[in-house]
Amino acid sequence: MRFEPEAKHGANNGLNVARDLLEPIKQEFPWISYGDLWTLAGVAAIQELGGPKIPWRPGRIDGFAAQCTPDGRLPDAAQGADHVRNIFYRMGFNDQEIVALVGAHALGRCHRDRSGFDGPWTFSPTSVTNEFYKLLLNEKWVWKKWDGPKQLEDKKTHSLMMLPTDYVLIQDKSFKKWVKAYAEDEQLWFKDFAAAVSTLFELGVPTQQFVSSEPWILKGSDEQ
Structure with missing residues (x-):
């Protein structure tokens, strides 16, 4: 989603707002991939807003503009x-x-x-x-x-x-x-x-390249 035309696919409209908010973090910590940063932000947000703790592992490798997918591969909200x-x-x-x-x-x-x-x-x-x-x-x-x-x-x-x-x-x-x-x-x-979100966030990720073979669970503010 960093590149056009994928960034402007209909189902991605508005996600530029979230991407822009995360960009300063990426600049401060350039060693983290966009794939890891965006998915980590997602599981952290779900947890902080009262949802479940989602297993998450690092290891996503960022792609290139030439690898953008064609439009139509994401859900169309008007369909059945x-x-x-x-x-x-x-x-x-x-x-x-x-x-x-x-x-x-x-x-x-x-x-x-x-x-x-x-x-x-x-x-x-x-x-x-x-x-x-x-x-x-x-x-x-x-x-x-x-x-x-x-x-x-x-x-x-x-x-x-x-x-x-x-x-x-x-x-x-x-x-x-x-x-x-x-x-x-x-x-x-x-x-x-x-379980489903964890699977979704790991689709296409070569798990042997993960830093750890065990999923991480983000700890809440009441845990050490």
């Missing part, structure tokens, strides 16, 4: 279940892991000037909880009437949103059973989410 599966199956994930990963939408919001979509998924977009699944199951979702891309909003407050790719998680039977499981058991989701 077949598209979601095609994207994640290619990376080796199954339906359970797909639902676990999409639960990351507990965090943050969409910005119209970036993705075109607008609004948060939950009422606490700076906390990692299983509220995404609870809201997806229990709220009444209707199509938003506006001049933006197709998205849903909660009928009660009109302040929350869901993407078409979120909504398919309760329309598809195989996906929905995992939505129900994670809505009922936050610790189960934490466990499965941590």
